[in-house]
Amino acid sequence: MPTTDYDVVIVGGGCAGLSAALVLGRCRRRVLVCDGGPPRNAPSPGVHAFLSRDGILPQELLRIGRKQLEPYPAVVIRPGRVLTIAAEDHHFTLTADSESGRPATITTRKVLLATGVDDELPPIDGMRELWGRGVLHCPYCHGWEVQDQALAVYGRGKTVAGLALLVSRWSRDVVVCTDGPGGLSENARQRLRAQNIGIREEPIARLQGNKRGDLKCIVFANGEELERQAIFVHPNQHQRGTLAEQLGCRMTSKGAIWVDKYVQTSVRGVYAAGDMTPGSQQAVIAAAEGAQAGIFLNERLTKEECF
Structure with a gap:
């Protein structure tokens, strides 16, 4: 197996990304969550139809999600955008914002894209x-x-x-x-x-x-x-950032990232969850897709290690 900084880098610190990090943290995986900024629903006065959290402020929901990751020491959350991503032999190399102001280089076995979309009002x-x-x-x-x-x-x-x-x-x-x-x-x-x-x-x-x-x-x-x-x-939408484009991920006719039944994109080792994939766009659905992605990622990593 390649020696990398992380097992999984999650690009996006919203409901999908944090939910995937929680599952992977409980699987004892080395995870980095790159949080690029406020979520799409930041202007909303409340997140609704989210079981046990109906009406909660969007920023409070994410605060709770980050807090619940603290018991899992292998999960790291860092603010900043992922700038570039490239597929190498059996791993990926990313560059991201860092506190020093110079881009940091990160290596990982798998990538989960969870950056969401922007609305074109x-x-x-x-x-x-x-x-x-x-x-x-x-x-x-x-x-x-x-x-x-x-x-x-x-x-x-x-x-x-x-x-x-x-x-x-x-x-x-x-x-x-x-x-x-x-x-x-x-x-x-x-x-x-x-x-x-x-x-x-x-x-x-x-x-x-x-x-x-x-x-x-x-x-x-x-x-x-x-x-x-x-x-x-119902406004038009576009993907946040160009990472999927850099990787050559297949897109649907409506501009969403195509994923298979294991939420893997057309690029092997790259997964996607949340609003950036086809389907309904709700916080609770994004969280569920993130959890599902976490399970599939851990099972794929386990197969590579054990079979």
């Missing part, structure tokens, strides 16, 4: 400022908190129609705002009308909110205002 004034409170991405995460309120759903085409129908299970006062021609089929319009969901296709000038980040109204380009307490949007 529509270029509308107020959209970024209200993100996480007045502008929401997931009714499963936030629908309960805005139930029975006046809601909007932003987008165009088939995607916005499906999201609006889903949101209508939490409130009967839902309006689709397409910010120009909506590209809605007649069938989609009929389905929306059947659920009393309105459609506004006027261009949007801005979202108006308060200092807390709550939405007050949608202001259209013609000056009209539509009072709403929240607006749901």
